[in-house]
Amino acid sequence: MFVFSAKAKRFSLILMAVGVISLILNFTMSEGVSHEDVTHITSHEEHSQAVVGEHATGHSEDQHASNDHHETSSHDVGHDNHHQLVNKPWSRLFVNIFFFMAISLGALFFLSIQYAAQVGWSVVVLRIMEAMSQFLIIPVLLIIGLSILGVFHVHHLWHWMAEGIMDPESPAYDSIIAGKQGYLNPGFFITRSVVYLLIWVLGAKLFRKYSLQADTGSKEEGAALWSKKRTLSAVFLVLFAVSSSMMAWDWIMSIDTHWFSTLFGWYTFAGLFVSALTVITLIAIYLKMNGYLPELNHSHLQDLGKFMFAFSVFWTYLWFSQYMLIWYSNIPEEVTYYLIRFKEYKGPFMTALALNFLFPILVMMSRDSKRNMYFVITAGIAILAGHWLDHFVMIMPGTVGVEWSIGLIDLGIFCGFMGLFIWVVFSSLAKAALVPKNHPMLTESKLHHI
Amino acid sequence: MDTTEKIIAHGSADTSGHHGGSEKVIVSAMFNDDDILMSSVKALRAKGYKIHEVFTPFPVHGLDKAMGLKETRIAITAFMYGLLGLSTAIAMTYYMMVVDWPQNIGGKPSFTWIQNMPAFVPIMFELTVFFAAHLMVWTFFVRNGLFPGRKAMNPDPRTTDDMFLMEVELKGDRDQLIAILKDTGAVELH
Numbered sequence: 001m002f003v004f005s006a007k008a009k010r011f012s013l014i015l016m017a018v019g020v021i022s023l024i025l026n027f028t029m030s031e032g033v034s035h036e037d038v039t040h041i042t043s044h045e046e047h048s049q050a051v052v053g054e055h056a057t058g059h060s061e062d063q064h065a066s067n068d069h070h071e072t073s074s075h076d077v078g079h080d081n082h083h084q085l086v087n088k089p090w091s092r093l094f095v096n097i098f099f100f101m102a103i104s105l106g107a108l109f110f111l112s113i114q115y116a117a118q119v120g121w122s123v124v125v126l127r128i129m130e131a132m133s134q135f136l137i138i139p140v141l142l143i144i145g146l147s148i149l150g151v152f153h154v155h156h157l158w159h160w161m162a163e164g165i166m167d168p169e170s171p172a173y174d175s176i177i178a179g180k181q182g183y184l185n186p187g188f189f190i191t192r193s194v195v196y197l198l199i200w201v202l203g204a205k206l207f208r209k210y211s212l213q214a215d216t217g218s219k220e221e222g223a224a225l226w227s228k229k230r231t232l233s234a235v236f237l238v239l240f241a242v243s244s245s246m247m248a249w250d251w252i253m254s255i256d257t258h259w260f261s262t263l264f265g266w267y268t269f270a271g272l273f274v275s276a277l278t279v280i281t282l283i284a285i286y287l288k289m290n291g292y293l294p295e296l297n298h299s300h301l302q303d304l305g306k307f308m309f310a311f312s313v314f315w316t317y318l319w320f321s322q323y324m325l326i327w328y329s330n331i332p333e334e335v336t337y338y339l340i341r342f343k344e345y346k347g348p349f350m351t352a353l354a355l356n357f358l359f360p361i362l363v364m365m366s367r368d369s370k371r372n373m374y375f376v377i378t379a380g381i382a383i384l385a386g387h388w389l390d391h392f393v394m395i396m397p398g399t400v401g402v403e404w405s406i407g408l409i410d411l412g413i414f415c416g417f418m419g420l421f422i423w424v425v426f427s428s429l430a431k432a433a434l435v436p437k438n439h440p441m442l443t444e445s446k447l448h449h450i
Numbered sequence: 451m452d453t454t455e456k457i458i459a460h461g462s463a464d465t466s467g468h469h470g471g472s473e474k475v476i477v478s479a480m481f482n483d484d485d486i487l488m489s490s491v492k493a494l495r496a497k498g499y500k501i502h503e504v505f506t507p508f509p510v511h512g513l514d515k516a517m518g519l520k521e522t523r524i525a526i527t528a529f530m531y532g533l534l535g536l537s538t539a540i541a542m543t544y545y546m547m548v549v550d551w552p553q554n555i556g557g558k559p560s561f562t563w564i565q566n567m568p569a570f571v572p573i574m575f576e577l578t579v580f581f582a583a584h585l586m587v588w589t590f591f592v593r594n595g596l597f598p599g600r601k602a603m604n605p606d607p608r609t610t611d612d613m614f615l616m617e618v619e620l621k622g623d624r625d626q627l628i629a630i631l632k633d634t635g636a637v638e639l640h
Contacts, residue, residue, distance in 0.1 A: 255479050323568065324571065328558075329556075365529070449512060
């Protein structure tokens with residue numbers, strides 16, 4: 001039985017406190033953007049305007065619409081910057097919400113795979129996935145909250161929510177975006193988000209419920225519940241396939257409303273899955289190092305490491321597939337997405353690629369390194385940092401343009417969510433035995449040897 | 451099944467060729483179950499005997515470790531073959547597409563390799579895999595001496611069907627070894 005120690009509790013509370021302070025700083029410091037700041041940024045913007053060409057025009061429509069801001073700056077571009085600065089604190093928040101949503105959603109997906117594929121080896125780490133998926137409700141509710149704020153024009157993370165953008169009478173009218181109104185409208189958008197919430201949270205709760213039920217019953221009941229979970233996983237995976245793809249279009253791809261990519265759902269999925277696998281592995285190592293999970297042996301660790309390695313490569317494959325087709329065809333409406341990332345986000349963009357591909361492929365390739373906890377921890381931290389940066393680069397260019405920065409506030413918000421995540425996941429782990437008692441393949445998992 | 455006891459002495463005529471040199475006496479024991487074979491191998495190794503070779507009709511999981519075989523180095527060769535494939539692909543695309551016959555494809559700069567690199571990544575990937583996979587297989591064949599017309603090395607054809615044959619190097623008292631082999635479940639001794 002895992003005990004959420006006082007030390008770990010204190011650590012997670014400190015992280016949450018750091019997060020709260022960072023959130024306060026995030027909003028108070030950004031609200032006070034003065035006129036001088038805006039004009040100062042304007043001069044910086046002029047040379048980069050060509051670079052962000054499509055992007056700037058994308059925003060030019062709502063410059064005219066929001067007249068309340070207009071008097072603060074006489075310069076059109078400076079005004080656009082002001083708009084982006086309003087988005088900035090929300091974007092910072094959204095990057096972290098989405099990243100932790102991705103981790104717990106990936107864990108839920110991996111959990112259901114274990115039943116659909118009748119997996120034996122992973123039984124000793126199932127409870128970790130269950131615990132991680134219990135966190136899911138928090139970030140998804142936060143994203144729904146953020147989208148409601150967007151609808152009420154507190155921020156415009158999703159560009160298509162801007163005022164008048166779909167109104168032919170408005171000066172902010174954008175006919176291309178208006179053409180997407182059937183799909184991208186506040187009512188349908190929030191309905192979809194609620195549907196994702198229901199599918200995922202219901203899935204997570206049911207898996208957990210059946211799993212806990214099996215602990216109290218007999219071996220036969222455990223086997224019966226296992227087949228029940230197998231049916232559940234089959235249904236859930238179909239729903240997940242659709243909902244995870246649509247979630248990626250809605251929450252991230254619609255930020256760059258003009259742009260679209262047919263494999264974006266897959267790309268987002270690859271990122272969330274590898275992040276989740278990494279966190280599962282890191283939690284397993286944490287438990288092992290603290291004397292829990294004696295059943296977890298080097299073979300389990302190597303298998304988890306293989307997954308981290310394989311899905312890092314899978315992520316790169318999708319990254320490159322998306323990139324190469326757009327680079328090769330060189331169509332303006334597509335290529336602007338990468339132009340701003342190469343010109344204005346080169347640092348985080350390239351670092352993410354290096355951390356998510358080069359680092360895992362070199363560090364995690366050999367069998368021995370996958371069996372060494374310290375190697376796996378190092379690679380795991382690099383993968384998580386890389387995927388955080390990847391989500392940053394997916395979200396920021398469309399919401400704040402050139403006004404991005406990565407600093408202590410981002411780190412602080414990340415810490416806050418990490419604290420919350422640790423609190424929820426560890427409390428959940430402490431509520432039941434670390435290894436499911438009556439799983440029909442428990443012995444196979446304990447004897448796992450490769 | 452009758453247990454016959456016959457000891458055949460192998461000398462330096464040992465066909466595997468890895469242990470040439472000193473005179474060795476080999477005791478062969480037959481088993482009819484892979485689990486019994488495994489426990490016997492472990493028991494003998496625990497008593498300090500050296501397992502010379504084991505012939506099985508299918509791969510027995512964990513046997514290589516129980517026998518104390520050295521770890522395979524094929525993974526290292528695979529990595530090096532992959533690097534060779536990658537270098538070949540880079541050299542090939544550079545010579546063909548930049549030096550020898552530059553072409554204007556989709557308006558991409560045809561005079562520099564690095565700026566055209568994304569277009570060459572599929573080739574680099576494929577040749578890396580191709581070299582690693584094929585050369586690894588050929589290395590495996592060469593190291594095992596597998597070629598068309600090669601005579602089978604297993605001393606008893608039943609090891610391709612349902613029997614397991616273990617060759618132990620004799621150390622000390624012969625009767626003692628035979629007793630251990632019988633105790634651990636050998637069904638035939640040669």
